[in-house]
Amino acid sequence: SSELTQDPAVSVALGQTVRITCQGDSLRSYYASWYQQKPGQAPVLVIYGKNNRPSGIPDRFSGSSSGNTASLTITGAQAEDEADYYCNSRDSSGNRIGVFGGGTKLTVL
Amino acid sequence: EVQLVETGGGLIQPGGSLRLSCAASGFTVSSNYMSWVRQAPGKGLEWVSVIYSGGSTYYADSVKGRFTISRDNSKNTLYLQMNSLRAEDTAVYYCARDWVSEDAFDIWGQGTMVTVSS
Numbered sequence: 001s002s003e004l005t006q007d008p009a010v011s012v013a014l015g016q017t018v019r020i021t022c023q024g025d026s027l028r029s030y031y032a033s034w035y036q037q038k039p040g041q042a043p044v045l046v047i048y049g050k051n052n053r054p055s056g057i058p059d060r061f062s063g064s065s066s067g068n069t070a071s072l073t074i075t076g077a078q079a080e081d082e083a084d085y086y087c088n089s090r091d092s093s094g095n096r097i098g099v100f101g102g103g104t105k106l107t108v109l
Numbered sequence: 110e111v112q113l114v115e116t117g118g119g120l121i122q123p124g125g126s127l128r129l130s131c132a133a134s135g136f137t138v139s140s141n142y143m144s145w146v147r148q149a150p151g152k153g154l155e156w157v158s159v160i161y162s163g164g165s166t167y168y169a170d171s172v173k174g175r176f177t178i179s180r181d182n183s184k185n186t187l188y189l190q191m192n193s194l195r196a197e198d199t200a201v202y203y204c205a206r207d208w209v210s211e212d213a214f215d216i217w218g219q220g221t222m223v224t225v226s227s
Contacts, residue, residue: 033213035154042203042220043146043154048213086154089212096209097167098144098156 004032004087004101011107012077020072020104022087029094032070032087034063037103043086047072074106082108111135111216113204118221125194125225131187131204131218139182142207144214145189147200147223155200158189159207172198194225 004024012018022032031050035043045054047063060075070089074081087101117129129145145157158168158178166178177190187204201222205214 031212033211035214037154042217043214044217045213045215048208048211048215052211054215084153088154088156088214095167096142096161096207096212097159098146098207098214100146100154100156103153 004089004099006085006087006101006104008102009105009107011109012074013109014079015076017073017075018077018106020074020085020106022070022072022089022101023068024089024099024101025068026089026092026094026099027065027068027070030090031065032063032089034061034070034072035086035088036081037084037086038082046085077106077108079108082106113206113216113218115202115204115218115221118202118223120224120226121194122227123195123225126190126192127194127223129189129191129202129204129221129223131189133185133187133206136206136216138180138185138187142209143178143180143187144205144207145178145187146203146205146214146217147198148203148220149197149200152200157202160187191223194223196225199223199225 034047037043051063144159160178175193201220203220204218206216208215
């Protein structure tokens, strides 16, 4: 199995841009997906594939990848974006066995 | 409407058993990969198990040999049979549709809480 590493906490000023990163060997071969989770709620998919957003996800959310690092960028962060964010990918053998990062708590100041 | 609804959680003593259900609507469980993901209080997401559309099953090492994932095609429902429960299995359990072509969990249930305590 593989590990995905995220910074535990990140903060951003209202309206500014923030990048949340996810590192892991499997990301050299596979895309990460990203999930937003607000307190008491189920996770919600916000980014998948190279840089795709499900219907209903604002276009201020975008994804990118380079080497062993995947990134979720929020351009013009809003108060409602304050949440935990998790990355997910395959394991290093390519099995569709979910591996999640430890999560990043985003605070919007 | 596409949705997943989990039921079956509750308070159970260590060593006990519990079966979680996840009823799907708006799509067919048997045509999709379906997973269980859990979240211990104050902790991150942990993948637990998956059942492929072809029927193959896989488990996290932490639950292997104790948990069994299955589905009832006639009821369009996913299950997680949990045996030999431990305190560390205490968590909210989510079922999720695995959008395998995109490597993403696109539909999630609301979760059901399992508390293992004496």
